[in-house]
Amino acid sequence: MFRLNVTTLCAIKWDCVIVDEAHRLKNEKSQLYKACYQIKTRRRYGLTGTIMQNKYIELFNVFDWAAPGCLGPREHFLEYYGEPLKQGQRISAPERFVRIAEERKQHLVKVLGRHLLRRTKQETIGHLMRGKADNVVFCKMSDLQIQAYRRLLRSPDFQLLISKDLPCTCGSHLTRVECCHRTAPDGVIWSYLHRENPDGCECCPLCIVLPCLIKLQQVSNHLELIKPSSKDDPEKQKKDEQFASAALGEDAVLVGGLQQDESFMGMSDAQHCGKMRALEKLLETWLSKADKVLLFSCSVKMLDILDRFLVRKAYSFCRLDGSTPMGVRQTLVDSFNNSPSKQVFLISTRAGGLGLNLVSANRVVIFDPNWNPAQDLQAQDRSFRYGQRRHVTVYRLLAAGSIEELVYSRQIYKQQLFNIGVNGTSEKRYFEGVQDSKLYKGELFGISNLFRDLLETVFTSEIIENHEERLTGIHRTSSEQCAKQGLLGEHAVSSKLEIEDDIENSELSALSQEQDGIEDEIESPNDTQSCSESQYEHILKDAGVLYAHRNEEVVNLGGAVQKHKRPKTKEQICSMNDPKTLIPSFVVDEHQRLATPSTLKILSENGQEDDTVGQKRKYEEIFKLEEMDETTKWFLSGSSLCPTQSIDCCKAVFK
Structure with a gap:
């Protein structure tokens, strides 16, 4: 509609323009971007939940539309920010590249902060939600x-x-x-x-x-x-x-x-489909407990097969895809949310991934991964949103050893780029490949990787295991060097040793889980309808699952340099008086990158942050909360006082 009337609308001098779903302006060559760029206005506002989906150039285009020139010329942005951030994320990147990437990351986050107001779900309504477990399950193909x-x-x-x-x-x-x-x-x-x-x-x-x-x-x-x-x-x-x-x-x-x-029985047969066997087992377990399930697929033909499969199993379900009239969609949503008899909602990822409120469901299955990670994350948020009163469990089903593993690996890479450039986090370096680089295609990019035979391996599992082995060796070497240089102090050395013990214990635990074939699904203990971990392990083993992990443990979502939300109570602040947290900030940042949450386990079984990582993060909140400088941080890190007493002392001395 806008593009059809662009000439008329662009002739008007608007005082303010607000664009919803502003991430659609990610391509400067699209007609939509060109039309929106021609609008004459003093103020431009873009609303989006996924400001960057695939590449840093998308981030530049959205900001350049909202505040023209705020990030400089396009070529300069890619050369000064984009390329160093990607090169620094390479697993074999020289230390100099990593250091430059860290500097550019901090500078970019600061520049973006002048034009970006970001409120995450965790910051705003996190205390009202029961949590989400994003499980990635690698199913053996038939x-x-x-x-x-x-x-x-x-x-x-x-x-x-x-x-x-x-x-x-x-x-x-x-x-x-x-x-x-x-x-x-x-x-x-x-x-x-x-x-x-x-x-x-x-x-x-x-x-x-x-x-x-x-x-x-x-x-x-x-x-x-x-x-x-x-x-x-x-x-x-x-x-x-x-x-x-x-x-x-x-x-x-x-x-x-x-x-x-075309027969009903032939289309609904799960015998020769590894992922459908896993889905069959999961649905039997969930629906026997009156859970509600959202089932997403990118393919309409696959939806047809799943449609017949659900009919064969006598499950009551709704269906929404691109052919569903707009006037009927809300009726389907209301029917699913209000009717206890509706068990499954079959949805096209593209058609139903935005705008729907399906909080009556507490289980989400993404049957096939999308090249764009934002599509799958948006699909999950149909259930995990305001109004959800139960713990949400997500299952992404992947065919082990297939192209789907590479699709998911690229999702990890793209999510990490977003977290680095927008959130300012320190991400784990899993891959040798660099996006849009002919020199460093690594294991991710290039046609030869797309059509590589991975049928005898679980590609993702090997990538993560290699990272953990490398992480343990580097962490010990770096810690020994810091101790020799006298940088850590008494408390920090004890913390370092405890972290190493945690790494070793977690590796032994992970090894035993891999021998069993899968990792357990962890449910919220507050969810009275949840299955036991051993029951889910048995279910997935029977379904032929080779490997599973939590997406939030692979993609590091912590360590941001941007502003955190204020602690709620004085008790939360006082609980942070722990030797593990009393480390100078620049040393903590380095070791936070090395001792990542996959080895320290960032989430506990109830979906809350683990003490080791959570307490450190809460302690860092105080620094930003009170706008303290480096001198103040050094005083706090070396003080034996209770954190609240130290803060009062710092205010009096340095302010």
Whole structure:
């Protein structure tokens, strides 16, 4: 509507312009951005819950619209902030890069603070919420899925992409894509896309990347998705049948042939889908306790399969996707929230990820991950929002060893970029890859990584384990050096040793959990309807789950340099008189990065912060609360007085 009337609206000199969902202005090349930028006004306000979703350039574009020039030229922003922050997050980054990234991060947060007013859910209504557990579950694919996935990786289309940067077989010094291997005439996907241009196009072979990714995602979700649909045109049906034949091979007879099974029983069968087996077990447990479930998927075809699955299991459910009329959507929401008989809400992630209030549900399942982490987080917030009176449990289902693991790893990377640039946190360095870098593609970026065979491993588990091993070694080395230099003092040395003991104990605990196959789900003890941890462990084991963890333990959400909320009671402040917290601030910051919450466990079983991390954070709140300088911090850190007494003394001496 706005774009249709942009000429008329831009001719008016507005006193104030307010843009809702301002993150949609992330692309400076979009028509929406260009239209909004032309508005004549003295004041611009943008409202959004996800100011940055994928890249730092998105952050720049939103701020440059709201306050033109506040971050300087686009190229300067990327060179001065974006690139150093990304390079400093590389796992093998030199100490100099890490130090520069820390300096630029603090400067960026300070600059953004002049134009950014941010209020998180935890800061505003956290005391009214019962908490959320964001579980990531890695499900073993069925044997047929694994075989189909492997056949795809060996097919001509995929081999063209996987080997494109290898030396050409003709003996030249060029790569295959630069010399003799730009096309794949015997590939099903390539032949279909170039049926009118058999010599290929200017983009070959990159033109088949997206279709190939979609096929891998379909196999990871359900084998019926790769079969031809009777709703498509005959030419596309023929292509899909050829592709299904290449993927399923002689196993096609086991899944009802090469044509999509339109029968009710065939579409709802969970036998050959690893994630549906896990979903089946979880739903049986939850719905037997009168829990309500939100079930999200990015694919409408997958929603159709889940629809039949829910009917087969005799569950009462609602459904909302892109085809649902706008006038009907609120009726569906009200029906689900007000009717105890409605057990499951089947929702398209894109169509239902924004604006819906579904607080009657306390369980959320994200069946397939999105490349954009904000999409999945917004989906969770349909239940975890104001008005929710129960503890919310989220399950993200991933097919272990598939493209979905790489999608989730990129979600972690993007969430970390956001936390560093906007929140000013110190994030764990898991990856060698650097976004938009041709030199440092690492394990995350580049076409060769997208189509890598990970079927024999749990990629994410290995990344996290490698980080923990590296973290333990670096932490001990750094702590020994600090102790030799006399920087820590008596209390800090004892704290250092206790932290190391915690690391060792947590590693032994993690090792025993990995031998069992999964990590336990931790429910709020206040939730009277929750299952015991051993029961959930048994459920997930039976469903073939290989590995699981909490997303909040992987993405470090602590250590922000921005303003914290005020402690509520004097008792909370007094409880922070602990030797572990009496460390000079610059030493605490360094060790907070090294001894991260995955080893110290940032959340306890009731969803509250662990004492070791929580008390340190509360103590740091005092510094910002009273606007104290470094001298005051040194006085507090070396004082034996109660923190409240120290504060009064500091006010008298330094103010």
